[in-house]
Amino acid sequence: MKGERLKKLKVRISSFSLKDMLNFKNLPLRRDKAIEAAEDKEIVADFPINNNARALHPDYQKMVVQGIIDRDSLGTKTLVLKKADGSAAAWFRPGQYVSLKMKIGSSYVSRPYSVSSSPKMTRDGKIHVTVRPKEGGFVSKHLLEDVKVGDSLLVSGPDGQFYHDPLRDSSNVVAIAGGSGITPFISMAFAIRDGIEDFNLTIISGSRTGDSILFRKELEVLQEETDRVKVVHVLSEEKKDGFEHGFITADLIKKYAPEDYSLFICGPQGLYTHMDTEVAKLGLPARRVRREILGAEIRAEDGAFETYTLKVIQGPQVFEIPARSDESLLVAIERGGIMAPSKCRSGECGWCRSKLLSGKVFIPCSHDSRRQKDRESDHIHVCVTFPQSDIVLEIPRGDYPVD
Template sequence: MKKFNFHIKPIGLLDMLEFKKAVPKRRAVLQSGSLDPITAVYGVNRLAQSMHPKQQKAVVAGIIPRKDANTYILRAPKLAYFRAGQYVSVKLDIGGAAVSRPYTLAASPALALEGEYQITVKKAQDGFVSEYIIDNWQLGTDVTLSGPEGPFSYEPMRDEYEVVGLAGGSGITPFMAMANAILDGTENFRLTLLYGSRTKEDILYAEELEKICAATDKVKVIHVLSEEEAEGFEHGFIGADLIRKYAPEKYSLYVCGPRAMHDFLAGELAALGLDQKHIRREFVPAPASPVYFSEYAGDASKVFTLTLQILGETKQIPLRADEPVLTAIERAGIAAPSRCRSGECGWCRSRLTGGEVFIPASMDGRRFADHAAGYIHPCSTWALSDLELEIFPE
């Protein structure tokens, strides 16, 4: 075996003298330095701000109509780069209500470098916001967006080279970004996509998917129809058997779709015996009412009062028991911070100082310390009584 000999030299008198000689040199350097105050913004801060802006402005430069949905092409001289699978939060003023909704960026990140994003808004996806966008956005409409957000993106250090994507309905959008990014070389992995739709007519991006699959063997799409039987299509719901049929030996699994699909898949995925680190689920926004959750024991017909503390000011607003606390704040025209609207990102984090709330376990993304200190995420919290809340605007 090879031996290593280390020789550690003790600090001696000569070293001390050298050190002493260095002191006047250092003083001279310090005294010759500029007396200008330290700059408030460094180049690196500017770079970080441009990569992670809190707000971006864009204009609607194109509209692609689809069945019950529109894809909006948004342009600006400069837009932040993103990872395929991330989303932006769209900010809107609808009749005095300051609302926001997250929409996944559906085109390749490479297009962001040319000042283009694409989002697809499906009708009745979340009620009045998607309806408002479809009815009001036209060519030239100014749009306000957050920076790109969210962890639903491929990570080569964590994920297998083979990825199986499970998409339902408009949950196809992050996989469109991934497929486009694979096609143009921005991402390097193989994607097998099981895409569930009700009928052939309901398939979003049908032509685009076909073109991508024809252009690269790294993307494969299997359509699964729940309400129609057709040759060349799988029939039923995406479950463990179908995943086993198409999945390679080793893979990471990505899931994006409606809440009912996630709930159905919970048991199915357990049967696959995958390591948890190989299962990625996209956030699912809050349902229309808390009665969706079996553990809800409140009276959703009640209207309470919310007493808000904002930057030292106190406001009182009505608080419906059947909608998330964040919606009540927005309805009152107060611009509360938010991004994911599903309890996960923490942007809406607020301090509950009084009252009883319902937070479903499946939407409780709070850190342990926040939980213990009485903080809540109003986007995934429903009132069970009058509430007192402190919010922290951006």
């Protein structure tokens, strides 16, 4: 049996072990001779494994806006994106994000958005991303007001660690969502309904009023379609029958959580600050608490900021642009019309890793996920680094053809 298998694999074992040893010893010699004798030309080959890897982890996907769905009274919209060439979109884990890349005016920008649809739709080449208006939001304004059906967008491959992993997480997930922080959880809920994910999901969703609940209808339908998804709405500015009132607290979580659970949190910065205190009261081990933070926002309380000079070296090109102390270096680079690679904008993916040649910077500890080696060699993630003096920086080349 074993011999047959070896024969299939074309492995020959000599009965004389000395001969085997000589064969092995002469292997490099034979290899060098074969290389010498080979034709001097590039090997062009189409390997299925490489094609699969590219389909699963594309740098970017060319997609077309196939539809736009109005979501709520706040002006939130879902962009229905479809692969331009009709092929399947990259498969993702529910909870992961994609980065939309575009040129607005003279700025090359990217923004990460959690996918808000089921992975099942990728087979038809589709994904949904849901955009909520944001005060002063440069990209959200463009996506909500300028982008129309038929427009093209570049979409990165899926990324991020905010998904259920049966090896790490409990089979019960309690999801805390603040406002548009519901998007990764609606994707998880769809995936549970579609039989793609195998865990129980209790969503505790915080909104201001009943009218501003995002995906309210969809969540109602999902609860009817599967008993593995439960939803609790918490309204902070309205009292209504059938809804909890106030803020999401440790007591409220205990009221609805099963005995053993993982806690997933997604929402605006204020939610994390509030939940830090509440989560401490739950006594959960650290591995059972997961947070999704896309984008580091730093603003001086009084709106004050300094403006420094940022010298950017990118290959043979050198740019000199202004950089505000309350905005990340990545924002300054984008404002300056320089195309720079980025994906998560929260210091996690390493896509924007650059070399700080001189100057003083501030990196919030909560977003500093650099390796020790990078800290020692002054490599920084420009998406979460803020200038505190004039800066000289070497950045990698831009990674997407948006023009």
